[in-house]
Amino acid sequence: MLKVPSATPEPPMLEQPRRLESVQTERGSIPVYATGTVEQPWAQYTATDHAVWQQLYARQQDLLVGRACDAFLAAQEKLRMPADHIPKFSDLNQILGAATGWQIVAVEGLLPELDFFTHLANRRFPVSWWIRKPEQIDYIEEPDLFHDLFGHVPLLMDPMFADYLEAYGKGGVKAHGFGPEALMQLARLYWYTVEFGLIRQPDGLRIYGAGIVSSKGESIHCLESPAPNRIGFDLERVMRTRYCIDRYQKTYFVIDSFEQLIDATLPDFAPLYARLAGQDTIPAGTVLDTDGVLNRGTGEGWAQNADV
Ligand code: PHE
Ligand code: CO
Numbered sequence: 001m002l003k004v005p006s007a008t009p010e011p012p013m014l015e016q017p018r019r020l021e022s023v024q025t026e027r028g029s030i031p032v033y034a035t036g037t038v039e040q041p042w043a044q045y046t047a048t049d050h051a052v053w054q055q056l057y058a059r060q061q062d063l064l065v066g067r068a069c070d071a072f073l074a075a076q077e078k079l080r081m082p083a084d085h086i087p088k089f090s091d092l093n094q095i096l097g098a099a100t101g102w103q104i105v106a107v108e109g110l111l112p113e114l115d116f117f118t119h120l121a122n123r124r125f126p127v128s129w130w131i132r133k134p135e136q137i138d139y140i141e142e143p144d145l146f147h148d149l150f151g152h153v154p155l156l157m158d159p160m161f162a163d164y165l166e167a168y169g170k171g172g173v174k175a176h177g178f179g180p181e182a183l184m185q186l187a188r189l190y191w192y193t194v195e196f197g198l199i200r201q202p203d204g205l206r207i208y209g210a211g212i213v214s215s216k217g218e219s220i221h222c223l224e225s226p227a228p229n230r231i232g233f234d235l236e237r238v239m240r241t242r243y244c245i246d247r248y249q250k251t252y253f254v255i256d257s258f259e260q261l262i263d264a265t266l267p268d269f270a271p272l273y274a275r276l277a278g279q280d281t282i283p284a285g286t287v288l289d290t291d292g293v294l295n296r297g298t299g300e301g302w303a304q305n306a307d308v
Contacts, residue, residue, distance in 0.1 A: 027130045030108075036115055040089045040106040040129050049131050050085040056137065056146050056214075057083050063219050069199045069206035071258070072213065075157035086131065087149065096153070100162040104153060109142060113183065114176055120169025125156060138216065141246065151210030152194070160258035161208075164265070165194065171269060182273045185239040192238045193261060198222060198230065198254045205230065205254065205294075221248050227300040229285065230254055232292030235264045236272065241282045242307040250285035250302055254294055283307060 030041050061083070064073065079095055081087045089104045096102045105119065106129040119126050127148040132140045140147075155161040168190065175182040195211035205223055212218045222228065229251040231237075238253050255261050282288070284307035287296055 030129070036111055037105045037107055037126070038129055042086070042088050045086050045131070048134065052131050052134055052137065053086045053146065054084045057081075057150065059216055060150060060213065060219070063216060064207075064213060067207055067219055067223055068213055069201060069208045071158050071161065071199075072154055072206075072208055075154040078157050079154055081150070081153075086145065089127065092149075092153065096156055099157045100159055102156040102162055104149070114173065117169045117172030117176070120165055121173055122169070123162070123166055125152060125165075127153070147210065147214040151214035155208065155210075158258070160262060164258060164262050167262070167265065168194070171265070175269070175273070178270075178273050181277060182269075185273065185276055186269075188239050188241055188243060189235070189265070191243050192241065192251075192253045193233075193255070196222070196243075196249050196252060198252045199258075200254050200256050200294075208255075218248055222252055225300075226295075226298045227302065228252055228295075229287055229291075229297040230294040231287070232294065233260065233264070234292070236276065237282070237288070237291065239272070239276060240279060242284050244284055244303070244306040245308060247303060247306060250297065250299070250307070251287075 028041060028044050030038050030044075068076075078099065079092060081092065089106060093103050096104065100123070102123045102125060104127045105124045107126040108130075109128055110116075111119070111126055116126060125148075128142070128144050131145040136144075156165070168186075172183070172186055175186050193209070195209050197207075197209040198205050198212075199208050200206075207213055207219060207222060212222050225248075228249060231251060231253055233253045233255045241251065241253075244250065285297070285299060285302055287293060
């Protein structure tokens with residue numbers, strides 16, 4: 001799931017989802033819960049839907065050898081998603097639940113941010129139930145089932161990453177009390193770690209961000225292109241850095257381990273939010289003197305003013 005800040009806070013989701021009724025959506029008739037979660041309408045997937053999954057799965061799996069981090073590949077192996085048809089969430093939930101207690105919940109699309117945080121805080125990961133159309137194979141603006149499931153769910157099998165995401169959700173619920181600036185800073189942290197994070201392994205840089213592992217173009221670009229900056233992870237720096245949502249990232253932040261990420265984000269953010277309040281944001285492509293630069297990007301092909 002990509003997380004997009006929304007203007008109006010919503011009440012936290014109920015612990016017991018209440019089913020309302022079947023609702024006709026553009027993509028079919030599905031049972032809708034009051035909380036915004038739905039039941040995965042597995043029987044309704046078409047042969048084309050399964051073929052899209054199969055094609056994307058095969059293509060990414062090939063690319064990820066030597067590019068995705070060891071933790072991602074190991075988690076994938078334990079989870080054993082089928083390559084030739086869309087997985088049933090209930091099957092994956094048994095394996096996930098036993099490993100780390102995480103569960104997937106099906107949703108129609110992006111959730112209001114407090115609902116999203118509340119799911120994560122309770123070890124539930126929202127996954128879009130629908131998959132992109134064949135003509136959207138290479139690019140889709142919204143997070144669909146392939147991005148959410150293939151990209152995000154494997155690392156929920158990893159105990160450290162599982163803890164990080166739960167802590168992030170709790171931090172998000174808390175940040176709601178601090179206002180929109182704090183939420184934006186937290187969104188930047190999610191963007192540059194959960195979606196577009198790189199990690200340094202003894203054998204080289206690798207991908208762990210879901211936005212990258214689910215994208216053919218970006219899984220090559222982020223490691224092999226001379227255009228982007230690759231900069232050592234620094235919490236405050238990341239939380240000040242704007243980002244572009246509809247093109248390759250200008251800057252990737254590199255962690256050394258999930259342990260480093262957890263250690264950096266574990267402390268109470270309240271003093272951090274207070275400190276950041278007086279500081280300017282940093283444009284997506286800017287390199288600072290204080291940065292631990294691994295590669296300074298050439299900036300080739302960058303759109304101007306593309307970051308938010
Ligand atoms: N420690 C953060 C806080 O107190 C919560 C958090 C943890 C946020 C992990 C992001 C990631 O708000
Ligand atoms: Co996502």
